[in-house]
Amino acid sequence: MKKILKNIEERINKNLSSKVYCRQWRDSIVLEGEVDNWNQVIKAGKIAAGKGFKGVVNKIQVKDLIIPPINKPMLRDYALQGKRVDVLIIGGGVIGSAIGRELAKYNISTLLVEKEDDVAFHASSRNDGMIHPGIASKPGSKKGYYNVKGNRMYTKIAEELDVEFKRRGNIILYEKSLMKILAPIVYNRAKKLGVEGVTHVPLKELRELEPNITERAAGGFSFPTTGILSPYKITVAFAENAVMNGLELSLNTIVESMEVQNNKIEWINTNRGKVYPAIVINAAGVYSDKIAEMAGDEFFTIHPRKGEILILDKKKGNLFNRVLAMPSISEKSGNTKGGGLVKTIDDNILAGPDAYEQPLREDYSSNRENIDGVINKHLPLVKGLGKEDIITYFSGIRAATYEEEFIVEKSEYIHNLIHAAGIQSPGLASAPAIAEDITGIAIELLSKFKKVYRKVDFNPIRKGIPELAKLSFEERSEIIKNRPDYGIIICRCEEISKGEIIDVLNSPIKVNSLDAIKRRVRTGMGRCQGGFCTPLITEIISEQSNISPIEVTKKGRKSNILVSETKTPWKEDTNGTV
Known part of the structure; x- marks a missing residue:
């Protein structure tokens, strides 16, 4: 490995005209030094990747670049002080939430901590909602395996969780007619990956399927297993169903440090107290490498894409x-x-x-x-x-590693740590499959010191909030008859009623920010982008959550909608004057 390290170091310095040093730590390569810009950091990391090391730990600094610290919750209390749980999940994105639901199927105690005021706050609400077919992944890769398996699982999961899901299919277009000769290669790749139903679409058929397609298109390849859903709604649904089945969710909770003794995490310090978990699952997205570093298991670096x-x-x-x-x-x-x-x-x-x-x-x-x-x-x-x-x-922002591969495994050095890290695209499509395997690892570890079995009373069904805009006139009338608040339209663009907003505020996961409501019922997502409905939603949140309108935020922390009252309510005195 010394020769490989030397060759990598020489190649990096030749390409960057800088002084970068390479060393081995455990089975990974560590890069250190200083360069002029961020592109050089990325270039160095890519040169080091794929050279036989487990991962690339990139500690190269950029001259004069100041990276701000992680955004932390403002809350600080002792709500979790001394808490003992079988499993602690760090991260409330689609991966952490899906894992939480899988673990809720067992007779164990599970705590999921998320530093924001809601689940699906970051990457899980900032993507296109596409359930990829899996053709883009490298055959034999974890990405390919989990993508194809997860894609197949979504039909049942979406039905159980009452989340709308459609297999719209997708067509990869090509511009030159000669590209159709690639068909055997595409079919062979699909076979290796397990992607089903792939066909070549000649130009005439393409025009019939999609009449408005560009004149540049000469044909395409069809992938009918491609699905579409709302990424934030499925994340919320995973988390809600987990909470319904016993998972404890602690929002506004950040992991600040860990105590590791004899290669085992003994406790975790949060802004809400010290937690004692038997098993820790790292599903912290773009901060998953920082969690690994806290635990003394730093073998990869996330570079935000x-x-x-x-x-x-x-x-x-x-x-x-x-x-x-x-x-x-x-x-x-x-x-x-x-x-x-x-x-x-x-x-x-x-x-x-x-x-x-x-x-x-x-x-x-x-x-x-x-x-x-x-x-x-x-x-x-x-x-x-x-x-x-x-x-x-x-x-x-995608949580990419330099190896460009998912990390789904138990730690090789920390006995009670499991990683679900480096989960970039196609992470949404892969989530249920990753959750199954991570849960399997956790149950195997827990079974060494406690009897673990599946619950007989696990309820996989979660009923979503009725979507008024998608109901027939008769269905709307019936709901409004029983729930008059459903007859009051708050968001005109998306036809969202007051009843839907009230149901969000009384759902299994208690939230009270505008964006949290938006993630559940799409308020403010229309043409006016909340210009009309924001004051009305603020008022409903205030009333239902029993807080002042000034306390209502857009997305937690200091994102308050209102700053202060500009007028005080007028009162009529006993003499009838104002």
Whole structure:
């Protein structure tokens, strides 16, 4: 390995014209030194990847770059002080929530901690909701295995959790007719990965399936197993069903440090007290490497990969039916599937995402140059789409490792630590399959010192909130008859009623921010982006949660909607004057 280390170090320094040092720690390679910019950090990490080491730990610093600390909850109390649990899950994204639901099937105590005021706060609400077929993954990879297996599981899971799911299918377009000769290669790859139903679509058939497709398209390949759902709704559903079955969820709770003795995590310090878990599951997304470092098991580094997505108006949702993409040749060797056009479960159109590296893990600002790139690349794929159809845009950050592979395993050095880390795209599609395997590892470890068995009373069914906008006139009338609040429309764009908002505030997971309500019933997601309904929702939250309107936030912490009262209520005195 010394020779390999030396060769990697020489190659990095030759490419970067900097001084970077390489060393081995356990089975991983560690990079140290200082460079001029973040792109050089990424380049060094990629050079070191795939050279036979378990992972790349990239500690290279950028001159004059200051990375802000992690955003922490403002809450500090002792609600969890001294708590003992069989399993502690760190992270309330789709992976942590899906794991929580799987663990809730057993006679064990499980605590899930999430540093934000709701689940699905970060990557799990900042993606296109596509359940990928699995064709983009490398055959034999964990990504490929979990993607295909997870894709198959969603039909049953979505039905159990009452989350709308459609297998819209997708077509990968090509521009040159000669590309059809790739069909045998595509079929062979699909066979190796287990992707079913793949077919070549000649131009004539393509025009019949998607009449508004660009004239540039010469044909395509169809992947009918591709699905679409709401990524934040499925995450909420996983978490709610887990809570219904005994999981304890602690929001606004961050892991601050750990005590490790004899290669075992003894306790974990949080802002809400000290917790004593038998098993710890690391599902902390872009901070999963920091959790591994706390535990003394740092063998990988997360480098945040950002992407922008545009949201287009529902009125153009009838222009196509499938997920459409036309990747360029250069993207085939890159670390992105290239993005495309996605018709969401709610009939909006999403365009993107693109992908680029950045050092900040929670920076969701948008970049004009990248947005223009998404517009110019994807909107021309369908005739009739234009800039005027864009409602808004957002960005998301993927938790990429330098090996570009999922980490789904128990720690080799810390006896009671399990990693579900480096879960970038296709993480949403892979979530239920990853959850099954992580749960299997946890149960195996727990069974060494306690009797573990499946609950006979586990209830896999979770009933969602009725979606008034999707009901027939008769169904609406019946609900309004029994629940008059369902007859009061609060969000005009999405036709969301007061009754739906009240049901959110009384659901198994107690939340009271505007974005938390948005993730459940889509308030504020229409053309006006909350311009009309925000004051009304703020008032409902205040009334239902028994808090002042000034305390209502958009997304927790200091994101208060109102700053102070500008007027005091007038009162009539005993003489009848004001």
